[in-house]
Amino acid sequence: MSVRLIAVCTLLAVSPSLPLSAQQAADPRDGSSVDAILAALYDVISGDSGVARDWDRFRSLFAPGARLIPVGQRQGGAVGARVLTPEEYIQASGPYLVNNGFHEREVARRSESYGQIVHAFSTYESRHKAGDPLPFMRGINSIQLFYDGTRWWIETVMWWGETPATPLPPRYLESERH
Secondary structure, three states: OOHHHHHHHHHHHOOOOOOOOOOOOOOHHHHOOHHHHHHHHHHHHOEOOOOOOOHHHHHHOEEEEEEEEEEEEOOOOOEEEOOEOHHHHHHHHHHHHHHHOEEEEEEEEEEEEEOOEEEEEEEEEEEOOOOOOOOOEEEEEEEEEEEOOOOEEEEEEEEEEOEOOEOOOHHHOOOOOO
16 A cells, blocks of 8 residues: 555544534533443433424434434335435434434343444343333444544434344343453
8 A cells, every 4th residue: 555545544533524523412410421422312202292302402412423223124025225414314303203202222232342442232122102012123233333532322213123034132122241
């Protein structure tokens, strides 16, 4: 690899595409740890029917250029992914969350980390009301995060909902504890 190519790759790796310190969390504690930012993610989308969500707080969890990617089976049987910005997610899902009530909680997590990045497989359950005895949906959020030296940011969230053909494996129903 040429010295020039290495220099360009290094420059891109530390370019201003990283979050600016001016882009602060609505609650500074939200980015203080991986646990905190994932708890905030689940908290901010959850609420009863008719309850507005704090979309400014939601936006503050994500790095510039972040993506949310639901994956699922389409009508013809093919599997597809839809790539959304946080703003597109708000527009597409916000009315459903408020109109129907939606409470999502993490029930287990498995994570890998290296340097300033973490990949979390976060198993979730979704209910319309917090007190519903059974979830109407379960699945896994694949979440990529990074630490910029000041706080944690969500870079991507990709999820797949459980189906009869793809039940949740037992290993993803228990958290790893180190």
